[in-house]
Amino acid sequence: MIGRRAQGARSLSRAWLVAATLSFSVAGCGSSEGAILLKAALSQNSSEPQVRAVQLFADLVYQGTDGRIRVQVYPNNQLGNQRDVVEGLQMGSVELANIASVMASFVPEVNLFELPFLFEGPQHFDAVLDSWIGEGLAPAFQARGLHLLGYFDAGERHIMTTESPVESLDDLRGLKIRTMENRLHLASFEAFGANPMPMAYGELYTALEQGVIDGAEAADPNYFSKRFYEPAPFWARVGWIRLVEYVVMSRSFFEDLSLEDREVIEESARSMILQQRLWYRAEADSALHRLRSAGVTISRPDQEPFKTAALKVYEDWAQEVGGMDKIEAILKMGTSR
DSSP, X not given: OOOXXXXXXXXXXXXXXXXXXXXXXXXXXXXXXXXXXXEEEOSSOTTSHHHHHHHHHHHHHHHHTTTSEEEEEEOTTTTOOHHHHHHHHXXXXXXXXXXXXXXXXXXXXXXXXXXXXXXXXXXXXHHHHTSHHHHTTHHHHHHTTEEEEEEEEEEEEEEEESSSOOOSGGGGTXXXXXXXXXXXXXXXXXXXXXXXXXXXXXXXXXXXXXXXXXXXXXXXXXXXXXXXXXXXXXXXXXXXXXXXXXXXXXXXXXXXXXXXXXXXXXXXXXXXXXXXXXHHHHHHXXXXXXXXXXXXXXXXXXXXHHHHHHHHHHHHHGGGGTOHHHHHHHHHTSTTO
């Protein structure tokens, strides 16, 4: 688990410099005799921060184990969709992945972090996920055959539409909006008055292009990098959720490692996670500028009606995510509460 953020931030620059001095790329390299191969499955493009962070992890692990462990990075859903990947982690056919909200189907306790408007911003996100609250979910992952390494920040999420802009909550009424395969996300968009449709990420562009759906939700970087703005050029900056990605390893793989190699994995993961958050947040700022340049129609609906609608979600889900006391503990960690 990550924790110790101040110490981690100081060690991050050192770790990055070490990785940068390597004269070759470990990611995707072939095996050598006796090496342990670790397959890392990601849904993002190779240029996105999550993939670059895992490539940093690959370099650090190679360096820290003197080449005993080699990480092969598979972006763009090459090893299957996220549900397939989690099952692969549990069976031991995949060793590492970053999984978004689909994780709740396997570890329901993570729905605590899937509530709408839970995090005020990146600092609040870090404070919660790196605290006893975030670290306290490790046993729930362990019980499902997964080893939790920490949490990526997958950014503040907004709403894209194909035919017309969303200027207010009322404009969502009845629209078919793709969501992740997560019951709490479905409940949130039902509360917003939309008609949510769960769908695998790899099917989204085609569904938008063919008019199967009226829109979807995403963050600035993946909306831009996946070119979703081509079939869905209207971008409503609602900020309905700040998405958590769960960085997990196959429990069986991790427990088969030596104590020395486990320590390298954990330390490398801390550096990876801190760097991913920095890169992602910088990428989000850059992506928004690029979207403007691409001619995307950007609207900024009033958040308050959305937040009011979301109260029903809190009421309905409180007992399933650990109780209102835990929710309120998270909310109080925000800077303005």
